[in-house]
Amino acid sequence: ETPAWQFRILLPSDAKAFAQIGMNWGWNAHFPVTEMAPATALDGERVYLNYLGYLLAIDLKTGKLQWRSARLDLGQKVQQNQYHYPEQYNIVVAGDTLWCVTRDVAHLGQHGQPFRIGRWESATGKPGWNSQNIGDLQQWNVMGVPLPAGDRVYVTAAKNGQGAELHALALQASDGKLLWSTQLGTHQADPTQMWNRRSPQPSLLLSGGKLYIDSHAGALVVLDAGGGAIDWAFAYDSSMPDNNNWYNQPAGFTTAGPPLLVGNTLYLKGMRSDRLYALDVAAPKLLWKRPVSESTMLVGIDGDTLYFSGDEVLALSLTDQKLKWASRLPSGTGWLKPLLTADRFYQFTSRGIFELDKRNGDTVRLFRGSDLDSLGGMLFTAADRLLSVSNLAVTAYSLGDAKTRPEADKSAAATVGK
Amino acid sequence: MASLPTAFRLLPFAFCLYFAFCVLPLFAAADDEPGITVTGAGEARARPDCLEFDVQAAGAAELSGDAIVKFHERLRRVTDAFQKLGISQLRLEERDLSISDVANEQNPRPHVTIARALRIVITDIHKLPEDDLLSLVGKVMDTAKDMSAGSEQAQQGAVAVRFALGDPKAVRAEACKRAFADAREEGQRLAQLAGGRLGRALSVQDVSSTTTNTTVQETIYAIYGAQLPQPEEPGRIVSNSLKDIPVRVSLRVRFELLESPDQASKTVVEK
Numbered sequence: 302e303t304p305a306w307q308f309r310i311l312l313p314s315d316a317k318a319f320a321q322i323g324m325n326w327g328w329n330a331h332f333p334v335t336e337m338a339p340a341t342a343l344d345g346e347r348v349y350l351n352y353l354g355y356l357l358a359i360d361l362k363t364g365k366l367q368w369r370s371a372r373l374d375l376g377q378k379v380q381q382n383q384y385h386y387p388e389q390y391n392i393v394v395a396g397d398t399l400w401c402v403t404r405d406v407a408h409l410g411q412h413g414q415p416f417r418i419g420r421w422e423s424a425t426g427k428p429g430w431n432s433q434n435i436g437d438l439q440q441w442n443v444m445g446v447p448l449p450a451g452d453r454v455y456v457t458a459a460k461n462g463q464g465a466e467l468h469a470l471a472l473q474a475s476d477g478k479l480l481w482s483t484q485l486g487t488h489q490a491d492p493t494q495m496w497n498r499r500s501p502q503p504s505l506l507l508s509g510g511k512l513y514i515d516s517h518a519g520a521l522v523v524l525d526a527g528g529g530a531i532d533w534a535f536a537y538d539s540s541m542p543d544n545n546n547w548y549n550q551p552a553g554f555t556t557a558g559p560p561l562l563v564g565n566t567l568y569l570k571g572m573r574s575d576r577l578y579a580l581d582v583a584a585p586k587l588l589w590k591r592p593v594s595e596s597t598m599l600v601g602i603d604g605d606t607l608y609f610s611g612d613e614v615l616a617l618s619l620t621d622q623k624l625k626w627a628s629r630l631p632s633g634t635g636w637l638k639p640l641l642t643a644d645r646f647y648q649f650t651s652r653g654i655f656e657l658d659k660r661n662g663d664t665v666r667l668f669r670g671s672d673l674d675s676l677g678g679m680l681f682t683a684a685d686r687l688l689s690v691s692n693l694a695v696t697a698y699s700l701g702d703a704k705t706r707p708e709a710d711k712s713a714a715a716t717v718g719k
Numbered sequence: 720m721a722s723l724p725t726a727f728r729l730l731p732f733a734f735c736l737y738f739a740f741c742v743l744p745l746f747a748a749a750d751d752e753p754g755i756t757v758t759g760a761g762e763a764r765a766r767p768d769c770l771e772f773d774v775q776a777a778g779a780a781e782l783s784g785d786a787i788v789k790f791h792e793r794l795r796r797v798t799d800a801f802q803k804l805g806i807s808q809l810r811l812e813e814r815d816l817s818i819s820d821v822a823n824e825q826n827p828r829p830h831v832t833i834a835r836a837l838r839i840v841i842t843d844i845h846k847l848p849e850d851d852l853l854s855l856v857g858k859v860m861d862t863a864k865d866m867s868a869g870s871e872q873a874q875q876g877a878v879a880v881r882f883a884l885g886d887p888k889a890v891r892a893e894a895c896k897r898a899f900a901d902a903r904e905e906g907q908r909l910a911q912l913a914g915g916r917l918g919r920a921l922s923v924q925d926v927s928s929t930t931t932n933t934t935v936q937e938t939i940y941a942i943y944g945a946q947l948p949q950p951e952e953p954g955r956i957v958s959n960s961l962k963d964i965p966v967r968v969s970l971r972v973r974f975e976l977l978e979s980p981d982q983a984s985k986t987v988v989e990k
Contacts, residue, residue: 540827592781627789631867652865667865
């Protein structure tokens, strides 16, 4: 169980400061930043992190830091302000380019400071254009996971001071020129006013010339990716977040997963929705819907089985929408990214990495690992490595030789949203 | 913000109820039956020989079919997990089954919850060296936490642990014996003061717990909006730590008050 390497993201003093956030504010306030795992992307050479605006690149083979945008200085910054929005920081790697939705580290936690989109060279960290410096883009508070596609990058945003109005943007990848913007709708609860709840960050999926955007707040909007015209939209049940914070209010458990497209069927479960929807995107029409827990998230599809995660791993038959099996796992963070392989389901929890048999949900193995003081988080595979990314560290474990490595899941040709 | 001031304003009311239900009965008028009525207290101690963990297997969902699947899966996995430990002195008891349909902040629509309380009992712990006991406790607690099986506190991962006497009857009998002896001693003292002598016991009443305080507890918990913990089964003797557990018994005994031999002979002479 010795890792190949481990990269500790936070100093022990910073980790302690993170755990104590909220105590200084009284009434047992809960901040999402205390359980966040950083936005992460991988290519064949490096792991990239966007940790609250600090960008880092770690060598996949050795675990050494290759470059960083600035020295991490978080302890006091996170204590001073409360509008951290950890869920709004994102990172995607496409070719030799990193795309990040991020905010100047000097503005960490400050209310009203917008997020930007920018590009960086993945090998060196050299910054390219940034929306902060582009006239047409300065008015936008960018959100969601950027979706690079060819010579464009798609993202969502709201205008500064109009946080409830959600827009989709198409930008020219080379220079950030705004190609089009389309207003998608209006949030009933302004996400820019949420500090004690995870705010909804739209998921984007591109397929067949269509851009599918799940607001995670009650609407799926489908646009023509070329010109930005709205094709159709679907409103779904989604609970209203409570922006108040009451004394001793229990912290909610919130997860978020992108929609899944298999053929012409789109499976959708919004962040605050307690319904799973199956849509025929060709018609378009609703095929079926069924109740699920609000705290659950879509993970993947394997043949006729849809897998969910959260504080329970669930397997749902797509044939009759009946629950096949359920396996409750320890939960510490809603920043989850489980791993599906040909016959296994892996989830990184505060008690270690659970390996479940996909046929029946039985725990085949509990691998304690080397990050047991974390809350759990995300799992990735790259070449011969299994990587776990938590609120405290990135840890790489060797997967052994090709014969013993878990076989990648091939049964579902699902397009996964971002 | 919760109404803290309101809660504090209600405290005097709670105390009044406490006095009404707990203290006043102590000053209840003594019975006026003849004889001497005394209360004797006895104590016996015993070391726990069992270790208990309270866990739970539950399934909750908006659809009752989902809740049933989740419940059965959970019960199977929790049971299998503890049986796989291969601890010969481990016993898994299935206890209460509860079914509810409630909405809460996490689930705004009512969810059916099916829950089975489970008790893991490890017997004969008094025969184990401390290191072995700790190792065994570690295995059980790790398993409970890996299964997120903590009773009513699953999200926090806490597991309720306590030590218990497997068979409390013997130690309770010893405490009763001592309580009766204490009552007799007190009765003899009072009889002497009265110039008589102690006769036989006419009635014995176990007054070890004159009130369960249930009504007062219910009131106080209701004020704070908390859930009253489930009462311990009667007769069980438990402790939060591994130490000799005192078992205390109080007996109210009414003895005959007889004439002393001197009084008896004086009466004969007067006649």
